[in-house]
Amino acid sequence: MAARPVLVLAGKRNPHEQLLLAFGALSGASFLFGAPEPASIAASMPGFVVTLWAAGLVIAGVVGLVGCWWRGERGQVLEAGGLLVGAGSLLMYATAALSVAGVRALFPAGVILAWLAANLWRVVQIHRELRAGRAE
Numbered sequence: 841m842a843a844r845p846v847l848v849l850a851g852k853r854n855p856h857e858q859l860l861l862a863f864g865a866l867s868g869a870s871f872l873f874g875a876p877e878p879a880s881i882a883a884s885m886p887g888f889v890v891t892l893w894a895a896g897l898v899i900a901g902v903v904g905l906v907g908c909w910w911r912g913e914r915g916q917v918l919e920a921g922g923l924l925v926g927a928g929s930l931l932m933y934a935t936a937a938l939s940v941a942g943v944r945a946l947f948p949a950g951v952i953l954a955w956l957a958a959n960l961w962r963v964v965q966i967h968r969e970l971r972a973g974r975a976e
Contacts, residue, residue, distance in 0.1 A: 857923075857962060858908055860955060864926055865901025868894045880940040881933065893932050900926030913970060920966045923959040930956040 871877050871894035881890055904922025907915045934952040937945035 868897025896929035
């Protein structure tokens with residue numbers, strides 16, 4: 841029987857990704873513990889949805905960071921899950937900002953949408969890495 845090659849999934853140590861995940865967790869926690877939420881969020885969402893939005897930022901940040909540092913397939917799955925939850929929270933913010941402030945929110949919403957796109961891009965990378973690893 842031929843020896844099967846060993847596949848090591850180490851994940852990528854992307855400082856931008858990790859800093860954004862940490863920022864999301866920190867800012868979400870601050871909103872959960874009483875910091876005033878962005879005006880666009882407060883104006884366009886009921887209170888319980890604002891709480892879910894902030895909790896989504898915390899969950900995305902913590903799960904994503906754990907996934908970044910946990911080696912192997914499970915870590916990559918956690919990282920992807922955190923990034924997807926984060927993408928949902930980011931979409932909520934960008935939508936709220938654009939619906940409340942319109943063109944005046946173009947820059948902040950654009951930054952948030954770029955962050956969302958980067959999350960999704962990384963999820964696709966993880967999916968490809970995992971699929972390639974299972975094919976071997």
